[in-house]
Amino acid sequence: MKIVLVGQALFGKDCLEVLLKQGEQVVGVITIPDDFRGRPNPLKDFAREKKIPVFQPLGKSPQRLKDPQVIAIAKDLKPDLFVLAFVSDIMPYSVIKLATLGGINYHPSLLPKYRGGSAINWALINGEKETGITVHYVDEGIDTGDIILQEKVEISPADTVASLYYDKLYPLGVKLIAEAVEYIRKGIAPRIPQNSDKATYQPMITEEDVIIDWKNGAEEIYNLIRGSNPSPGAQTIFRGETIKIWEAQIIPSSLVSEPGEVAEIMEGQGFTVGTGNEIMLIKKVQQSGKAKISAEQFSKQVDLKPGESMVG
Numbered sequence: 549m550k551i552v553l554v555g556q557a558l559f560g561k562d563c564l565e566v567l568l569k570q571g572e573q574v575v576g577v578i579t580i581p582d583d584f585r586g587r588p589n590p591l592k593d594f595a596r597e598k599k600i601p602v603f604q605p606l607g608k609s610p611q612r613l614k615d616p617q618v619i620a621i622a623k624d625l626k627p628d629l630f631v632l633a634f635v636s637d638i639m640p641y642s643v644i645k646l647a648t649l650g651g652i653n654y655h656p657s658l659l660p661k662y663r664g665g666s667a668i669n670w671a672l673i674n675g676e677k678e679t680g681i682t683v684h685y686v687d688e689g690i691d692t693g694d695i696i697l698q699e700k701v702e703i704s705p706a707d708t709v710a711s712l713y714y715d716k717l718y719p720l721g722v723k724l725i726a727e728a729v730e731y732i733r734k735g736i737a738p739r740i741p742q743n744s745d746k747a748t749y750q751p752m753i754t755e756e757d758v759i760i761d762w763k764n765g766a767e768e769i770y771n772l773i774r775g776s777n778p779s780p781g782a783q784t785i786f787r788g789e790t791i792k793i794w795e796a797q798i799i800p801s802s803l804v805s806e807p808g809e810v811a812e813i814m815e816g817q818g819f820t821v822g823t824g825n826e827i828m829l830i831k832k833v834q835q836s837g838k839a840k841i842s843a844e845q846f847s848k849q850v851d852l853k854p855g856e857s858m859v860g
Contacts, residue, residue, distance in 0.1 A: 549572065549573060549629060549649070549733045550573055550575045551567065551572055551575065551627060551628065551629050551630075551631055551729065552574070552575060552576045552577070552578060552622070552625055552627040552629075552630050552631070552647070553574055553577050553578070553630075553633060554577075554579075554613070554630060554631065554632050554635050554639060555577075555578075555579060555591055555631075555632065555634045555635060556579050556580045556589070556636070557590060557591065557634055558591075559633060559634040559718060559721065559722070560577075560579065560591035560633045560634050561590040561591040561594045562718075563631070563633035563634075563721075563722055563725050563726075564577065564591060564594060564595060564598075564600075564633075565594065566725070566726045567631070567725075567726060570726055570729070570730060572729055572733070574595075574600055575600070575627060576600065576601045576602075576603060576621065576625045576627070577591060577592070577595040577602045577603070578602075578603045578605065578618065579591050579592050579595075579602060579603075580604065580612070580636075581606060581612075592604070601625075603618075605617050605618050612637045613635075613637045613638065613639040613643070614638075614640055618639075618640075618643055619642075619643055619646070622643055622646040622647065627646075627647045627648070628647055628648040628649050629647050629648070629649045629650070629651065629652065629729070629732060630643075630644055630647050630650070630651030630652070631725065631729060632652065632653040632654065633654055633721075635653070636665070638690070639651070639686070641686065641687065641688045644686050649732060650685060651685070651686040652684065652685055652686065652725075652728055652729070652732070653683070653685075653691070653693070654681065654683055654721050654724070654725055655667065655682045655683075655684065655691050656668050656679070656680075656681060656713065656717045656721065657671060657680065658678070658679060658680040658682060658698060659682040659695060659698070659742055659747075660742040660743055660747035660748070661746065661747070661748050662679070662748060662750055663690055663692065663747060663748065663749040663750070664690065664691065664749050664750045664751055665751075665752045666751070666753040667679075667750065668709050668712055668713055668717065669709055669753045669775045669776065670750040670753070671703065671712075671775075672703065672707065672708070672709060672771055672775030673758075673771050673772050674771070675768075675771045677702070677703055678701065678703055679700070679701060679703055679712070680698060680699050680700040680717075681697075681699055681701075681717055681720045681721045681724050682695055682697070682698045683695075683696045683697045683698070683724045683725060683728040684696060684742075685739065690749070691749075692742060692744075692747075693742075694739040694741055694742070695739075695741075696728045696731065696732075696737050696739070696740075697727055697728050699720055701716040701717065701720060702716075706774075707774065708774045708777040708778070709775060709776070709777055709778060709779070710777060710778045753776075753780060755780045755781075755783060758772060758776040758781065758782045758783060759782075759783050759784070760772060760773075760782050760784045760793065760858075762807035762821065762822065762823055762824070762858060763807040763808075763823075764824050765823060765824050765825045765826070766798045766824070766825055766826035766827070767798065769823055769828060770796055770797075770798055770828065773794070773796050781794060781834065784859065785858070786850075786857075787850075788860070789835065789836060790836055791833050791834060791835050791836070792833065792840075793832075793833055794831075794832040794833065795830075795831040795832035796828050796829060796830050797828070797831060798826055798827075798828055798829075799820065799826075799827055799828070800827075801820065801826070803820070803822075803827055804822075805820070805821070805822030805827065806822050807822050807823055807824055807859075808821060808857055808858045808859035809821065809822045809855060810852060810853070810854050810855060810856045810857070810858065811827055811854060812854055813847050813852060813853075813854065814829065814844075816844060817831070817843075817844060818830045818831045818832075818842065818843030818844050818847070819844075819847050821858055829843075830843045831843050833846045
């Protein structure tokens with residue numbers, strides 16, 4: 549079974565590595581162009597080390613995989629299966645159909661919930677207690693194809709997008725990609741239709757989606773902060789300038805403070821802010837154009853005082 553792997557970053561590299569260890573025949577790799585800042589492309593480097601042809605379509609995301617070069621690559625390599633491992637662009641179904649067995653995709657949610665490109669962010673922002681990995685066939689829709697494999701993971705109260713992805717979803721995704729390819733090769737892969745009645749679609753998250761409304765409950769704000777870490781970062785306004793809140797904690801407090809009002813400077817910990825119901829301890833922040841710093845350090849740098857506002 550001739551495979552073309554489409555992907556990027558360490559996840560794409562690790563998927564390629566596990567497929568080769570499994571004895572699969574990978575005849576080509578399609579990945580993103582080289583970074584203009586000179587950062588390495590692990591998938592490209594590993595594929596070349598293994599003497600696998602690498603193709604890097606030009607153009608801007610998300611149109612890159614619509615380049616005529618991709619169709620030419622598919623026609624030349626004559627793959628049986630496309631494996632999409634961390635693909636940020638949409639690969640046209642007309643290209644997928646050039647493979648004998650079509651294509652499969654890795655998606656970091658329990659489809660049909662959280663279709664779309666920011667599934668991990670939205671699951672955390674919405675306070676979900678579990679999510680997972682789905683490997684599914686590619687069809688003409690976005691994350692709508694029949695399911696091959698799916699496994700759940702627990703979302704802990706302390707999880708951020710980074711911890712949920714790297715500690716739980718990343719290794720599970722590599723494992724399920726390999727299993728799905730093996731099942732297809734053996735002719736035993738299931739095709740489980742998605743229940744469209746239970747489907748949700750969330751768009752790519754933007755900075756407009758993560759502006760903190762301090763009148764909301766503390767738990768809702770906390771979920772927004774961790775669902776925006778490491779990108780794009782939950783935002784608020786302090787002294788007329790945007791700052792990002794990267795880490796926070798809901799704490800018991802007898803203080804009463806208006807939503808968005810600084811309640812207390814806590815030595816060695818940070819500062820607290822009032823919300824719609826409880827007090828929240830802010831632990832790490834970032835001013836525009838500057839590095840992330842502890843909230844304690846920020847408080848000292850700006851001479852923060854109780855009663856100041858985080859809403860303007």
